[in-house]
Amino acid sequence: MAQKIQNKFQLQDNFQRKFYYLRLSVTDVCNFKCQYCLPDGYQPSGKSHSFLALEEIQRVVRAFAHCGTTKVRLTGGEPSLRKDFSDIIHTVAQTKGIVKVATTTNGYRMKKQVKDWKQAGLTHINVSMDSLDPRRFYQITGENKFFEVMAGIERAFEVGFEQVKVNVVLLKGLNSDVLPDFLFWIKDRPIQLRFIELMQTGEMDRLFHQHHVSGVSIRNQLIADGWLQKKRLPSDGPAQVYSHPDYLGEVGLIMPYEKDFCASCNRLRISAKGKLHLCLFGEQGVDLRDLLQQDSQLPFLIDRIHQQLQTKAVSHYLHDGNSGMTPNLASIGG
Structure with a gap:
């Protein structure tokens, strides 16, 4: 007989942090060659293990939902490379307790598929867009897909998304000095720009030292121009979000x-x-x-998650130049 599922409190670690948010990678494959992630393109690891099947995704999301998780973000690699991506969205959206289903995408398939994603149950969407200059976009991503991604963002609004979040990885010498251009773009558009500091990974040490720049200068400029920080909700990500009465869009800093x-x-x-x-x-x-592998394993799955959570460290060690075992951001979903 399967062990009875215990009535457990919200996932919580030894530092009283509670976990409402699951980032679930569905593939580590990506078709872009971003300088800060996969500059040489996707390189298979050589191992034959397949990615999580739909039934496995369903079970892991059920386990997290049982423990109080309310938000799931589907990531990659590029998640839309999965042929069953809409089915994955639907499966997650139908899970009791999950109220937000988000994805982060490079946007190249959005124009054709974003309507299907929304109908499947997607509630929030983030698009990587590191430059508003097509040439610079190509330089950063390795793909000449700027206009396709922009069309995908517009299509997202057409099919009913009230807001689109746009991720911009800050790169010194490439896009760190173009805040005015981005602000002009979002003045009359419900876009939340999210400026993300470049993070050091095992394969990107040299690039990190060449292009890392702090987001503090952007924050100082926003505050000086009358932008106000918004209150952070329990299921929100790590961004400090700022709004301005003269702008329809918002700015987030990670x-x-x-x-x-x-x-x-x-x-x-x-x-x-x-x-x-x-x-x-x-x-x-x-x-x-x-x-x-089986529905009956749910109690044991929940127990393992709880047990491992008690080993979570108080912080990362990026300040010491230690990026852990992460070779690149695509490997576990960024």
């Missing part, structure tokens, strides 16, 4: 090198091959896949 960045951590990660990662810049991960 600054992982700032003091106490990890104090508000509320998210856990599952890799595309079924490993639990307690931190983007942590250990190799704990395999959950052996407990994703």
Whole structure:
């Protein structure tokens, strides 16, 4: 007889941080060659293990939902490369307790598919758009897809998304001095720009030292111009979000090198091959896949997640130049 599921409180670690937010990678494959992630393109690891099947995704999301998770973000790699991506969205959206289903995409398939995603149950969408200059976009991403991505963003609004979040990885010498251009773009558009500091990973040490720039200068400029910080909700990501009465859009800043960045951590990660990662810049991960094969394993799956959460460290070690076991951001969903 299967063990009875215990009535457990919200996922909580030893530092009283509660976890409402799951980032679930569905593939580590990506078709872009971004300088800060996969400059040489996707390179298969050589291992034959397949990515999580739909039934496995369903079981892991059920486990997290049972523990109080309300938001799931589907990531990659590029998640839309999965032929069953709409089915995955639908499966997650139908899980009791999940109220927000988001994805982060490079946007190249949005124009054709975003309507299907919304009908399947997608509620929030983030698009990577590191430059508003087509030539610079190509230089950063390695793909000449600027106009396709822009058309995809517009299509998202057409099919009913009230807001689109646009991720911009700050790169010194490439896009760190174009805040006025981005602000002009969002003045009359319900877009939340999210400036993300470049983060060091195992394969990107040299690029990091060449192009890392702090988001503090952008924050100071926003405050000087009358932008006000919004209150952070329990299931929100790590961005400090600012709004302005003269702008329809918003600006978010993600600054992982700032003091106490990890104090508000509320998210856990599952890799595309079924490993639990307690931190983007942590250990190799704990395999959950052996407990994703039958519905009857749910109590044991929940127990393993709870047990591993008690080993979560108080912070990453990026300040010490230690990016853990993460080779690149695509490997466990960024």
